[in-house]
Amino acid sequence: xxxxxxxxxxxxQNQLANLAKALANPARIAIIEYLLKVDSCICxxxxxxxxxxxxxxxxxxxxxxxxxxxxxxxxxxSICYCLNTDTLQILQSFFSKIITKVNKNxxx
Amino acid sequence: xxxxxxxxxxxxQNQLANLAKALANPARIAIIEYLLKVDSCICxxxxxxxxxxxxxxxxxxxxxxxxxxxxxxxxxxSICYCLNTDTLQILQSFFSKIITKVNKNxxx
DNA sequence: TTAATATATTGCAATATTACGATATATTAT
DNA sequence: ATAATATATCGTAATATTGCAATATATTAA
Numbered sequence: 001x002x003x004x005x006x007x008x009x010x011x012x013q014n015q016l017a018n019l020a021k022a023l024a025n026p027a028r029i030a031i032i033e034y035l036l037k038v039d040s041c042i043c044x045x046x047x048x049x050x051x052x053x054x055x056x057x058x059x060x061x062x063x064x065x066x067x068x069x070x071x072x073x074x075x076x077x078s079i080c081y082c083l084n085t086d087t088l089q090i091l092q093s094f095f096s097k098i099i100t101k102v103n104k105n106x107x108x
Numbered sequence: 109x110x111x112x113x114x115x116x117x118x119x120x121q122n123q124l125a126n127l128a129k130a131l132a133n134p135a136r137i138a139i140i141e142y143l144l145k146v147d148s149c150i151c152x153x154x155x156x157x158x159x160x161x162x163x164x165x166x167x168x169x170x171x172x173x174x175x176x177x178x179x180x181x182x183x184x185x186s187i188c189y190c191l192n193t194d195t196l197q198i199l200q201s202f203f204s205k206i207i208t209k210v211n212k213n214x215x216x
Numbered sequence: 217t218t219a220a221t222a223t224a225t226t227g228c229a230a231t232a233t234t235a236c237g238a239t240a241t242a243t244t245a246t
Numbered sequence: 247a248t249a250a251t252a253t254a255t256c257g258t259a260a261t262a263t264t265g266c267a268a269t270a271t272a273t274t275a276a
Contacts, residue, residue: 003233003234003235003260003261003262004133004134004135004233004234004235004261004262005134005135005159005160005234005235006134008134008159008160009134009135009137009138009159010134010138013134013137013138013141014134016131016134016137017131017132017133017134017136017137018132020128020129020130020131020132020137021128021129021132021133021263023124023125023128023132024125024126024128024129024131024132024263025112025125025129025263025264026112026113026114026116026117026118026121026122026124026125027112027113027117027264027265028125029117029121029124029125029128030117030118030121032206033121036205036206036209036210039209039210039211040211040215041215041216044221044222044223047222047223051113051116051117052113052116052265052266053265053266053267054222054223054224054266055223055224055225055226055265055266055267055268056264056265056266057223058223058224058225059224059225059264059265060264061223061224062224062225071216072216073216074222074223074224074272074273075216076222076272076273076274077221077222077223077272077273077274078222078223078273079222079223080215080216081216082211082215082216083206083210085207085210085212088203088206088207088210089207091203092200092203092204092206092207095196095199095200095203096200096204097144098140098144098191098196098200099193099196099197099200101144101147102144102191102193102196103147103148103190104193107148107149107188107190108149108179108180108181108183108188108189108190111230111231111232111263111264111265112231112232112263112264112265113264113265129233132233133233133234135234152251152252152253155252155253160234160235160236161235161236161237162236162252162253162254163235163236163237163238163253163254163255163256164234164235164236165253166253166254166255167234167235167236167254167255168234169253169254170254170255182242182243182252182253182254183243184242184243184244184252185242185243185244185251185252185253186243186252186253187252187253
């Protein structure tokens with residue numbers, strides 16, 4: 001087969017898996033860290049910052065946007081993308097919940 | 109090409125991407141949530157809990173273990189896997205850092 | 217209007233992931 | 247020792263992802 005059996009899981013599980021998938025590439029992590037570093041919208045210099053070709057970066061930005069992790073669009077001749085706090089909050093909540101709920105007395 | 113250009117990114121970026129990859133599947137999210145729910149080691153009943161065949165679940169467990177998200181082994185005739193707090197802490201820290209550092213005055 | 221610049225889309229080759237049947241391995245029960 | 251049970255591994259088909267060259271599109275500059 002090879003296709004993920006999405007229909008058999010909850011929408012919450014699929015949402016978390018999709019968000020994780022959007023982050024499952026070092027270039028996309030680098031884009032997020034760059035957005036944090038510059039503390040504003042991305043400008044075209046992301047293309048010179050990353051060791052990847054322009055179409056590849058454009059594709060990664062599209063995936064991050066589809067997942068809701070970044071938001072924005074091109075403005076004139078330059079990119080204007082920034083982090084979407086609402087979506088990132090979902091991930092933070094998930095991991096915070098795990099850390100606080102997990103049984104510290106691991107048995108293995 | 110098709111292969112991720114791992115060598116061009118920092119080990120931290122690759123680590124986060126690999127952790128995200130381990131979570132990028134609803135079955136693996138379901139396994140993690142099940143581990144949280146039962147609040148102990150997994151027993152063989154995970155195979156009856158998930159809508160997937162036994163070899164598939166075994167493979168997902170292996171991937172979670174390789175990523176360091178769960179730890180353990182089989183014990184006699186049953187599984188004994190539990191969540192690895194140390195690794196999950198890496199993810200929580202990453203998202204907490206983002207949420208606290210991100211500029212709330214988004215420009216797009 | 218034309219040229220220059222910036223980003224997006226298309227098409228494709230290489231590789232990775234997903235799922236499972238068949239089978240192997242290992243432990244426990246008889 | 248043999249059977250029963252539980253988990254892992256192998257092999258494979260279907261699908262998804264990665265990266266880029268070529269090209270399209272859109273905005274700004276001249």
